[in-house]
Amino acid sequence: MGFGLIVIGDEILSGRREDKHMRRAIELLAARGLALDWAEYIGDERDRITATLRRTFAGSDVVFCTGGIGATPDDHTRQCAAAALGVELALHPDAREQIALRVAETAEGDPVKADLTRPENQHRFKMGEFPAGARIIPNSYNRIPGFSVADHHFMPGFPVMAWPMMEWVLDHYYPSLFHRDAEQSRAFYVFEAPESTLTPLMEQVQDTFPGIRVFSLPSVGDVSRGDRFGRRHIDLGVKGPAELVPAAYAMLLGGVSAMGFEIVEQ
Secondary structure, eight states, X not given: OOEEEEEEOHHHHHTSSOOOHHHHHHHHHHTTTOOOOEEEEEOSOHHHHHHHHHXXXXXXXXXXXXXXXXXXXXXXXXXXXXXXXXXXXXXXXXHHHHHHHHHHXXXXXXXXXTOTTSHHHHHHGGGGEXXXXXXXXXXXXXSOOEXXXXXXXXXXXXXXXXXXXXXXXXXXXXXXXXXXXXXXXXXXXXXXXXXHHHHXXXXXXXXXXXXXXXXXXXXXXXXXXXXXXXXXXXXXXXXXXXXXXXXXHHHHHHHHXXXXXXXXXX
């Protein structure tokens, strides 16, 4: 079981808004000893959303899906989730209750605005129409819930709503997975070293320590800094089981040092 993220919305792909969900998902998972395994971005196109969800529903991953669960013409996620599952949308009773409470709160004592039979209030209940069999995700910001189906969890695109909902899902459904695999990482910077020169050593470290993954993140440098990081450098390190990291790191560091390259440990 891995963790995935689907971010839905034309505004992300067009650049009108910048995605912030992936970084936050990584942080929330890391705080619980977990990691994000993959992420996908999809525009507001029904066939593509449905096909993506049909594929991910067939897998075993926990999937967070943000965006498109409102009730405006460009919101399709609820309908696509139902289509991918081959079920109908239905007004969830708990969602109806929460939306009704929200209507009452925003009415501020005005009986006309609080009238649930008004067309605008009836339309609000569409935000509580979820695939049959879904469970609600509480929304601490404005009560309008998200929903879960199996290990897929759907929430609004607004970070102020989505991020507490992600936390609730993790803490409510998956605490048994927290900190189950003790994984660590260590890294250092190496300057003016070609990756091709370092690759045989990296492969040797991985062969010597099964379960260890060596990572190499090259940078051309930022000349505006005026320090050593203005030069070409590589963020080089190892990650994997905590009991293997110290020895693997020592082998990598020692090998690069023997090559004579400048190193700065992190």
